[in-house]
Amino acid sequence: MIIDKLIDIANERSNGRKIKDIRIGVGYTCVMLDDGSSGLAYTFVNELGPCCGQLEEAGSMIGRDCTSVISWGKKDNILKSTVGVAAINAVIHSGIQEYETGNIINEVKNLNSYDTFGMVGYFRPIINVVKQTGAKTYVFERSGKYEGTTVPDWAIEMYLPQCDVVIITGTAIINKTIDHILEMCKNAREVYIVGPSTTMSYEAFEGYNVTKLAGSLVVEPKKALEVVSQGGGTMMLKDAIKNISVKVKGK
Missing domain, CATH: 3.30.390.100 (Enolase-like; domain 1)
Structure with a gap:
């Protein structure tokens, strides 16, 4: 794990x-x-x-x-x-000595209308940008309290393998769902793990089709x-x- x-x-x-x-x-x-x-x-x-x-x-x-x-x-x-x-x-x-700065939002600005985007967890600013690209979107959210493209998290196995670009909340590390979620992302060309809970250790995520870890450094x-x-x-x-x-x- x-x-x-x-x-x-x-x-x-x-x-x-x-x-x-x-x-x-x-x-x-x-x-x-x-x-x-x-x-x-x-x-x-x-x-x-x-x-x-x-x-x-x-x-x-x-x-x-x-x-x-x-x-x-x-x-x-x-x-x-x-x-x-x-x-x-x-x-x-x-x-950590080598890292990049900037908003992860920049990574999804180049999505196209023929792309399928998946988000495990809910990041409103990112979704607002993705909507402008016209990409087909699935938001997997346990609470189900968000409208529009939100589907329950149990539907991950149905739709996540169809996604070209995926953003995963770092909280999946805490509840130990990250391994299963990444199994469902094998077909994606880009996978990002995002949020303050994200552990910025590239060594731990090598071989899991993860593109980038985007988290927070407490300064x-x-x-x-x-x-x-x-x-x-x-x-x-x-x-x-x-x-x-x-x-x-x-x-």
């Missing part, structure tokens, strides 16, 4: 760093390490439930070796998985912690993060 690769990579690069702070907000979760390196991951608030929304380890995580939390990335407890992926992102993103850790703990989302984090992308080798 991809999450296994990410855990191994993060553990190798952890260098004995400790957890300095953890904030679990209603929009995102942020983990800060003792050297200031920080990572984000989406908080699945609607899926926590009355019991899974609580951590027995609460109050005892600060000062722990970050590897003890990194391993949570594979937990079936969605909140622990979220904390784990945020810790993975804190470690891996702190070592103002204290600001990110404040925004997350006060219930902020992506837009409120804009001054604390830098949107970057990394090409997957071989693409």
